[in-house]
Amino acid sequence: MSPSATSDSQANNGAASTTLPAAAPPSSTTPEFLNTQPGPDHDWKVSLRNKVVAITGANRGIGLGIAEVCLANDAKVVYSLDLFEPGEEFQAVQKANPKRIQYLRCDVTSEESVTSAIDAIIAKEGAIHGLVANAGMTKHQPALDFSRAQLEQLFNLNVFGAYFCATTVAKRFIELGIKGSIVFTASMTSYRPNRAAPSAPYGATKGAVRNMTHTLAMEWAKHGIRVNSISPGFVKTAMTYFVDQAPDWNLKMQYYGGMPRLADPKELGGAYVYLLSDGASYTTGIDIPVAGIVGAW
Numbered sequence: 001m002s003p004s005a006t007s008d009s010q011a012n013n014g015a016a017s018t019t020l021p022a023a024a025p026p027s028s029t030t031p032e033f034l035n036t037q038p039g040p041d042h043d044w045k046v047s048l049r050n051k052v053v054a055i056t057g058a059n060r061g062i063g064l065g066i067a068e069v070c071l072a073n074d075a076k077v078v079y080s081l082d083l084f085e086p087g088e089e090f091q092a093v094q095k096a097n098p099k100r101i102q103y104l105r106c107d108v109t110s111e112e113s114v115t116s117a118i119d120a121i122i123a124k125e126g127a128i129h130g131l132v133a134n135a136g137m138t139k140h141q142p143a144l145d146f147s148r149a150q151l152e153q154l155f156n157l158n159v160f161g162a163y164f165c166a167t168t169v170a171k172r173f174i175e176l177g178i179k180g181s182i183v184f185t186a187s188m189t190s191y192r193p194n195r196a197a198p199s200a201p202y203g204a205t206k207g208a209v210r211n212m213t214h215t216l217a218m219e220w221a222k223h224g225i226r227v228n229s230i231s232p233g234f235v236k237t238a239m240t241y242f243v244d245q246a247p248d249w250n251l252k253m254q255y256y257g258g259m260p261r262l263a264d265p266k267e268l269g270g271a272y273v274y275l276l277s278d279g280a281s282y283t284t285g286i287d288i289p290v291a292g293i294v295g296a297w
Contacts, residue, residue: 054128141199232291
């Protein structure tokens with residue numbers, strides 16, 4: 001109903017007539033938002049069809065598990081950006097998915113290295129649609145035993161590396177007009193201490209990543225860029241092989257509650273696929289704990 005129609009209706013009902021103020025002209029500083037809403041012909045199946053996805057640290061562990069699930073959900077091609085040469089696990093996935101999973105050497109602690117890798121993907125594929133900032137490390141020991149060098153190593157990789165990846169790909173999304181998706185790998189330790197394998201600095205780095213998710217999502221929404229994170233619980237990787245071998249494992253699981261086991265890395269993949277897909281077009285600035293409830297709250 002128009003303002004004039006509203007005033008006429010009020011007058012006919014004996015109510016006082018009011019005149020609504022004219023809408024202010026758009027300010028030149030008002031941001032132009034790139035709408036993420038899918039078009040009328042959008043296929044609402046959660047899929048990564050035709051999407052080019054880069055995953056840091058995907059030569060093994062959680063990153064490789066995410067890559068496998070992305071491929072199972074029709075990603076056009078997945079690139080692993082990793083500092084180390086691929087091992088047998090990666091090669092097996094590559095053999096099962098010819099030409100659909102590639103490796104690029106990348107040091108995420110170097111902004112120049114990240115830029116070079118992202119630009120190489122765009123040069124070859126013509127676009128990039130999603131990035132998972134997954135590369136990271138941990139070190140479990142009492143807080144009083146950490147040296148400054150150990151702290152800097154953790155923060156350089158887990159925080160600065162994630163930041164360089166996100167900002168680099170965001171610049172390319174904006175330049176190419178791509179409504180891209182960025183997903184950080186955070187951790188259950190960003191919510192609460194990990195009694196099974198405590199590390200105050202590691203938890204601090206993942207808390208920083210989860211907080212950064214919210215701010216970047218706010219800043220980049222106008223560009224149609226979505227930014228989210230996943231907080232895994234205990235996942236069976238080369239970094240956590242010892243966790244369920246501890247003599248007090250069962251006691252710790254009674255304390256935590258939830259599922260008393262380590263996850264297969266591929267069990268995390270569905271959450272990443274959702275956030276990378278157009279099915280999550282209105283989902284940004286959130287963290288999804290995938291932790292079997294263990295340590296998530």
